[in-house]
Amino acid sequence: MLTNHEELVRVENLTKHFSLGGSYFTKNKETIRAVEDLSFSVYKGETLGIVGESGCGKSTTGRLLLRLMEATSGSVFFEGDNILDLSKEELRAKRQDFQMIFQDPYASLNPRMTVEELISEPLRTYKVKDRKDRLLKLVDAVGIPKDYLTRYPHEFSGGQRQRIGIARSLALNPKFIVADEPVAALDVSIQAQIINLMKDLQDEFDLTYLFIAHDLSVIEYISDRIAVMYLGSIVELTTSDRLYENPLHPYTQALISAIPIPDPSFLREKIKLNGDIPSPMNPPAGCKFHTRCPLAKDICKQIVPQLIEVEPEHFVACHIVEESLI
């Protein structure tokens, strides 16, 4: 459990809008509100999980935090500096400290580079000394045999490729890693290997993770705290234990009750959500979840609920929960 709550990353009012369509001749004013007014912190040494369904903005959030994509507005403070204000050179120097692990180990590795070249590329770029030493330490840490260094990515299975990707992201001794669905493309038996590896590396290298996934069992297992996103906003944020023991937001409750449990004797009442996730192009007014919420009232259709702390370390954005407190 986390005892110190030293902030490594603080996100304030982060927003990303994509403008859609439109060509040279036609101006199209439609925008996708991918991420809207997010504020949260990532504590040093923790794993913050972000979970949500497709299109909820979880991957966009990860990319904005590393400035792989420019935000529309808001700030991201990394150890006190606003990353979004840094110049190109400053950002480049800072990039050593935050890295990314990608979902698809097939697409994220250059097929024409050997394992050695792939892993030492960041070392070369940042002119690190004793590269060979560092390289050997890295492959050892992620469990790739040394005699595979001259091989190419296509000679590896998905799990091994993900190990290579992880070694690459660790090369520069980062403090913060955004992992975007790192195990979603892997088979169950391999998935467990990678999750264990990520946990071990976190202890060994003092890493802080932002772990993005759609799989709730995986997220619950690896995270210390979890943020649940729906259509670009955080609807609930709390510790992983509390989220599963006492989910307060109706969306979180439905999401958790929909997890298929690998135990046929496990009986439970499922909360059924009707309908689909609305398009982020025209998100519903008020609480974005009101169109599918079994508890929705009039107020939900009009006023956007704020993320409020309903008990220590438990934030919820829901009018119904808020009312029940009074």
Place this chain on the structure above:
Amino acid sequence: MPDVKKPLLEVKSLTTSFRTDRGVVRPVDDVSFTIEYGQILGIVGESGSGKSMTSQSILRLVGNRKSEKVAGEVLFEGQNLLELKEKQMQKIRGKEISLIAQDPMTSLNPVYSVGNQIAEVPFIHEKSSKKNSWEKAVAMIKRVGIPSAEVRATQYPHEFSGGMRQRGVIAMALAGNPKLLIADEPTTALDVTIQAQILELIRDLRDETGAGIMLITHDLGVVAELCDQVAVMYAGKIVEKAPVEDLFSEPKHPYTKGLLASLPKLGDKARLTPIPGQPPNLHHLSTGCAFADRCPFVMDVCKVVHPNLQEDGPEHEVACYLYGEEERHANES
């Protein structure tokens, strides 16, 4: 009326082999199972285990080229599908047996309206009139829970969301009133809340129509929710077969045990126990058990001869020398 004595589908020693430039591979190797009317059989396995190839072999979607060979028997209501002519097979596909594929975007044709594609089924198989076929398509769309069916039928796949598309595919699969439904990873591309809706729909349809369902998935959670019987596949072979409760409460094969142990469980933060190593390459299989290299209980005999699937407990079959008669043989030698 279905013949009560004969099972709906009886697959006997199904073996699919491909001749490749690196030698012969068998993605499906001596697979046998039965599906009764109204039963849901789950086939689980990881990528490359041969689960999808099994369904394609049953539907005769492979085996039509010189380099492909499908052997064994696929008895559908007693009739061996592997002996049928392609013309006869076409009458069965989509009518008696239909397929729900994983990705609804690729199984729907983007240039025809969804209603059009569903109406094709009664139009071709039942020789219905155009008008009747269309009405039937609209009724099917309604039945799978798509609101405003009349309008939806005239729309194209890109106008549907992922979950709605998969409902459309299910409507198409059900339009011929099939006796057997093969669902190949039907919810893998969908979000959890949508997955829950689709699983419920499949269960309801089974209850209503009494069709048998073969559900192919890698997700043990989905298996536990939906299936009656489960077959676990590894490197082209069934390694364990059991009623769903038994498989989860008393898994026997070390691979099944390993799979269950590697899943993160809600509320349990103990370290995961992955299966060491990687799944085998079908080009380099030994004559022994394909799981031997990764198995914590491996014995000498495992590396030489592949164990047969044998009964160990009621309806519970396992292919492993740790169990049954073969265990004694192993200990003797």
